[in-house]
Amino acid sequence: MSEFIQIHMLASYPPSNLNRDDLGRPKTATVGGTQRIRVSSQSLKRSWRTSEAFSDALKGAIGIRTRDMGVKIKKALVEGRLLSDILEGKESGVTRERIKDEKKAHEWAVKISSHFGKIEGGKEKDSDKKSEKTDEKSNKNPLSHKQMVHYSPEEIAGIDDLLGRISGGEKVSDDDCIRLRSDHKAVDIALFGRMLADNAAYNTEAAVQVSHAITVHDTPVEDDYFTAVDDLNQLDDTAGAGHIGEAEFGAGLFYTYICINRDLLKENLQGDNELSNRAIEALIRAASMVSPSGKQNSFASRSYASYLLVEKGTEQPRSLAAAFFKPVSGKDIYGDAVKNLEGLRDRMDNAYGTSFKQSSRSMNVIDGTGSLTDIISFVLES
Amino acid sequence: MTKFCLINLYGPMAGYGGIAVGEMRSSWSRPSRSAVLGMVAAALGIRRDDEEAQNRLQAGYGFSVMVLQPGIMIQDFHTIQSVHSSSLKKMNHVMTRRDEMNLGDSETILSRREYLCDHVSVACVWIRDAESAQFSLEEIAASFRNPVFCLYLGRKSCPPALPVHARVIQADSLKSALVQHIEGFDLLNGFRVPDRVSLYFEDGIDIGFDDPVMVMKRRDNILSRSRWQFSDRNEYYARISVSEV
Numbered sequence: 257m258s259e260f261i262q263i264h265m266l267a268s269y270p271p272s273n274l275n276r277d278d279l280g281r282p283k284t285a286t287v288g289g290t291q292r293i294r295v296s297s298q299s300l301k302r303s304w305r306t307s308e309a310f311s312d313a314l315k316g317a318i319g320i321r322t323r324d325m326g327v328k329i330k331k332a333l334v335e336g337r338l339l340s341d342i343l344e345g346k347e348s349g350v351t352r353e354r355i356k357d358e359k360k361a362h363e364w365a366v367k368i369s370s371h372f373g374k375i376e377g378g379k380e381k382d383s384d385k386k387s388e389k390t391d392e393k394s395n396k397n398p399l400s401h402k403q404m405v406h407y408s409p410e411e412i413a414g415i416d417d418l419l420g421r422i423s424g425g426e427k428v429s430d431d432d433c434i435r436l437r438s439d440h441k442a443v444d445i446a447l448f449g450r451m452l453a454d455n456a457a458y459n460t461e462a463a464v465q466v467s468h469a470i471t472v473h474d475t476p477v478e479d480d481y482f483t484a485v486d487d488l489n490q491l492d493d494t495a496g497a498g499h500i501g502e503a504e505f506g507a508g509l510f511y512t513y514i515c516i517n518r519d520l521l522k523e524n525l526q527g528d529n530e531l532s533n534r535a536i537e538a539l540i541r542a543a544s545m546v547s548p549s550g551k552q553n554s555f556a557s558r559s560y561a562s563y564l565l566v567e568k569g570t571e572q573p574r575s576l577a578a579a580f581f582k583p584v585s586g587k588d589i590y591g592d593a594v595k596n597l598e599g600l601r602d603r604m605d606n607a608y609g610t611s612f613k614q615s616s617r618s619m620n621v622i623d624g625t626g627s628l629t630d631i632i633s634f635v636l637e638s
Numbered sequence: 639m640t641k642f643c644l645i646n647l648y649g650p651m652a653g654y655g656g657i658a659v660g661e662m663r664s665s666w667s668r669p670s671r672s673a674v675l676g677m678v679a680a681a682l683g684i685r686r687d688d689e690e691a692q693n694r695l696q697a698g699y700g701f702s703v704m705v706l707q708p709g710i711m712i713q714d715f716h717t718i719q720s721v722h723s724s725s726l727k728k729m730n731h732v733m734t735r736r737d738e739m740n741l742g743d744s745e746t747i748l749s750r751r752e753y754l755c756d757h758v759s760v761a762c763v764w765i766r767d768a769e770s771a772q773f774s775l776e777e778i779a780a781s782f783r784n785p786v787f788c789l790y791l792g793r794k795s796c797p798p799a800l801p802v803h804a805r806v807i808q809a810d811s812l813k814s815a816l817v818q819h820i821e822g823f824d825l826l827n828g829f830r831v832p833d834r835v836s837l838y839f840e841d842g843i844d845i846g847f848d849d850p851v852m853v854m855k856r857r858d859n860i861l862s863r864s865r866w867q868f869s870d871r872n873e874y875y876a877r878i879s880v881s882e883v
Contacts, residue, residue, distance in 0.1 A: 285755050468651055
């Protein structure tokens, strides 16, 4: 017996092409004998787990987003000051043994910061006097990250601790550097699993099951016939478009279902209940606020979930997709979809003698009832 | 009299994988023995690497499946983006998917996966070797009500959209158990059970009707879950009428 957290979600997308096949068409599925537009499970999971909303929720709200951590680490080592003071711009005194050998400090900075993200690399500029100013600002600094990296307060404290050990002359191994991020690693893999054909020992069974999102109504895939005009074309003998093409798209209200196996998640996280709760919160936030990024520049179809129903219990989990077996039609698609979903939930409870309704919370943005905060505190209370 | 444990299988999408080599990941038109025994294992909490329990499950139980609605097969174009394995080894910081994507030098693997949409069937297991069978059918049915792991229809992205509603029925033949089970069958959406259905079953059970129409080889006998190996078995096919007993 395990505890399952089931999330039923309705999200509406304006014309978009979030997840496409080899011909560039939106993916589809046949449900109840009619065509629906589909966003695949793997597409949803990818957009959530690579999103900033997800990593930020895991790290807590406060942290530092920077490309220049490596530069600051070097500075802290060379000046013998606390990294946290340098990051906050405090004028503080020397608290540790200074690392006089700049090359060594540089090596440590590379070693530590490259565990958080790829760094520019390359040779350090030889003259420090000439590059005194650019040293910290230049994008080309070999110690800068190629992309912004979010450092959590715990990670910064961890680095500071490590720096103290380095300047104290203690031996610091690669493992110590890797450990700086091990929490983060665990959450990602614990939720979504991992399969390595080469080495089964690293395999982790995903604690989260995500269905393909399908529209609740019969949905056509539409064609956009478009032309691109050549601005220098003066309507002489070559009058006409510079380019013509077709882009397919669709719009609709999507139903998605997520099932979290809480016991398995905790097991995957070595029994860390607090981390497991943070992982659940991060997942709920990302799932309801992050859309797949496909063709955002042409459609700007970003969307938040309009309806969320969360159920908690040990009974056999089931999706409520059957509510849309018969496609929703009529004028009020959203209202009918919610009615069908909740109606099916109630009728299933009656028919199968389950009690999902008693242990659930919902949020309906259109009606203005419930909130994400309520839902998360309901999920996390034991 | 024999006892049968029956479960309903419905979801908008399912994937009952057959032999998968390279980029084509096909699906059977009906649930496989390995998929259904996998669900039983998930409900009971038997893990894939628990070879002994998996072997006993494989040896202990017979399997049959009745298709109420065949559904439609669709093909999914699936891409997997991952960072090149050589650069993965060099980078210590690649710990999450986000890190991986930020590396920039990714490569993409393509595959085509078949999904069975709108498929409705009833799977049935019984004890065929009492010595191997570790769990009674009643224990299996109870575990489906409060499973240990999530159930899914062949692929993890295909959750059941109805409770499987496991029941144990005592009957003198397979057919009579199935007929008893679908009496008053309700998909909660006005789904009607057809008069004649396709039934797939294996040797060693009183089927309760005349000879099957044909026999097929199907590679869904579990040899080892941890090594992901399967062997052939004979599957018999018949069209039966379920409107009369």
